[in-house]
Amino acid sequence: MRVLLIYPLFPKSFWSFEKTLALINRKALLPPLGLITVAAILPQEWEFKLVDRNVRQIAESEWNWAELVIISGMIVQKEDLLAQIQEAKRRGKPVAVGGPYSTSLPHEVQDADYLVLDEGEITLPMFVEALERGESSGTFRTTEKPSVTETPIPRYDLLEFDAYDNMSIQFSRGCPFQCEFCDIIILYGRKSRTKTPVQLIGELEHLYNLGWRGSVFMVDDNFIGNKRNVKLLLKELKVWMEQKNYPFSFTTEASVDLAQDAELMELMVDCNFTVVFLGIETPDSDSLTLTKKFQNTRDPLSESIDKITRAGLRVMAGFILGFDGESTGAGDRLVQFVEQTDIPIAMLSMLQALPNTALWHRLEKEERLYERNSNGNQTTLMNFVPTRSLEEIAHEYVDAFWRLYEPEKYLDRTLRHFMKLGNPRHSKGIQPRWKVIRALLLLCWRQGVLPKSRWKFWSNLGKMLRHNPRSVDRYLTVCAYLEHFTEYRQLVREHINTQLALYLASRAQTSIPSTSKV
Ligand code: SF4
Structure with missing residues (x-):
């Protein structure tokens, strides 16, 4: 099977940073981690090409080559995601969609042939079985939240490395908190499911061997959702980073209760975590209580x-x-x-x-x-x-x-x-390139x-x-x-x-x- 993976365009947003990225000749902040994970879960005898439309257009030869089109994206990408479904249909290609947008609003993507929703570790094998049975459409869902310890290393080799400012990697899914407005806990649950330290370091080793150096975004919605497991990871990561002479610096997202754990912050800095995104939401404590963001009121x-x-x-x-x-x-x-x-x-x-x-x-x-x-x-x-x-x-x-x-x-x-x-603990300073x-x-x-x-x-x-x-x-x-x-x-x-x-x-x-x- 020849599969064309399409990542839809983002509109101009707070995170698009076009002008800043142009300074360093990059096209996009982050690569489509979801799609390269999908490619890793699907049968490896299949062939894959990936086009991130934030990086470049899809070539005519790529459309002609494809036997199946897979599109995945977030709600913010929906306009282009819907347009790409129509484009594939116009060319007579079967289309499968998945990812957060399709999972949250499946009725909006009904023009696709296959809706592969929720978490791919469970629904992608269901989709493959349906294809093997010769089915030409279907919706594949699960309420189960799979362990991520068996998730294979994402197919980073499908990416055009030079286009991105950061690489993405994921350690955990889910968050234990209950903020009223948050869709993460709806999509991924309130139990933080983590990879093993060996598994995560294996992914970093793979990125290292492919030649990536510099910024890595740990895309977990709350990296410290399972503090015990995060500390186990960081203790091993610290050794690996030292051995490799700090090839990466990490950015991640975390809840504000990070401030209550000095050991955790120390370990993160030791591992060259340099930036953390915090969901503060508002300084008004009544609003925080009303929206059930209790961790920000302590x-x-x-x-x-x-x-x-x-x-x-x-x-x-x-x-x-x-x-x-x-x-x-x-x-x-x-x-x-x-x-x-x-x-x-x-x-x-x-x-x-x-x-x-x-x-x-x-x-x-x-x-x-x-x-x-x-x-x-x-x-x-x-x-x-x-x-x-x-x-x-x-x-x-x-x-x-x-x-x-x-x-x-x-x-x-x-x-x-x-x-x-x-002063930073592990800065390499300005590189004279x-x-x-x-x-x-x-x-x-x-x-x-x-x-x-x-x-x-x-x-x-x-x-x-x-x-x-x-x-x-x-x-x-x-x-x-x-x-x-x-x-x-x-x-x-x-x-x-x-x-x-x-x-x-x-x-x-x-x-x-x-x-x-x-
Ligand atoms: S802390 Fe962040 S990820 Fe967790 S429930 Fe609240 S908004 Fe969602």
Whole structure:
């Protein structure tokens, strides 16, 4: 069987970083780990080609070559995913779909021939058996959450390595917490299922042998969901990293209770984890309690962030506006919190109800969902009736986004953050390669010559060189993200204002309630 694996396009989003990636000649931040895992689970006598549409177009010869097309993606990719199903059908190719979007909203992908949903370790063998029986369509589902200890090494060999800034790897699936808006616990359950240390290190060894060096994103939704197993992994990983002379640096996502475990933070830094994304959501403790994010209410959040930063992990954080019961000024409080805690990169979204989450079901019962769809993008209005005016939330959102990415404020926050971080344990410093030198020159031109904030750029860089010289490469990487955010905040403002105008016009003509009394 000749299989064409297609990864759909992402729209411009907080994470797309086009301008920043262009500085280093890369096309995409992360590769499609799900699809290369699918390729590893399917029969290995099959032939595979993979096209990530964020990297390049599909060649005519690749369409002609394919006997079967497999497409997988997230909700945010749905527009292109649906278009690729139609494209394959137009060419008379059988199409199978899977991944988070198809699993959450299977009725939207009914044009595909095969719906291979939930977790592939169980449903892919069911799909293969159906093909062997000669079946031309089918839906394959399971409620079982498989162990991931038997999951084979993803087919990294199918990737065009040069296109990506990071490689992806997964240690665990699932999260023990119960945040009301989260779809991870719906898709993967509340038990954190981990790989074994030998298995994960085997995957890293494989990446190493294929020639990858540099950043690796541990894509677990909560890397520390099973602290015991994570520590077992890190103790072995520490030895491997030392033996290999630290070929990788890791980024991951974790819950804020990481701050309560000094041993865990120490082990992570020892293994060259350098960045951690935290779901902070809001500094308003009433909203955290209401959304069942209890783990963020145990210690003062600002102290937790301070502890994690001072342990040596650069913090990125996610924030949400629009929780039920939220009072006027939540946007201001959020900006103030980010400034006080010196978090350089803060991802801000308006709350959206994702399919099948506890939030979705509650709002459905309360008849507050505007439409059945959400798209998971930061340039989209909320998809339900909030408890305060949507207009007010949207204005606060646009204003907060704009202020967070004021160039001078961003550069100052970044400097303060790096001063707290201190010197890195395993930095290799700036690599004198042409790609790096070119990126540096471009960055200095764009931030140190052209904009009004150029004096801030040079003065902060001077302070970094004096006080924290071994972190300058990492500091400049964070400065480079500003290229993306100054452009993206414009897009957020335009899109939200346009949608708000449409919403207000339609509200004037219908009886859509502006707020919910619930
Ligand atoms: S901590 Fe993160 S992954 Fe876990 S339930 Fe909450 S939002 Fe989801």
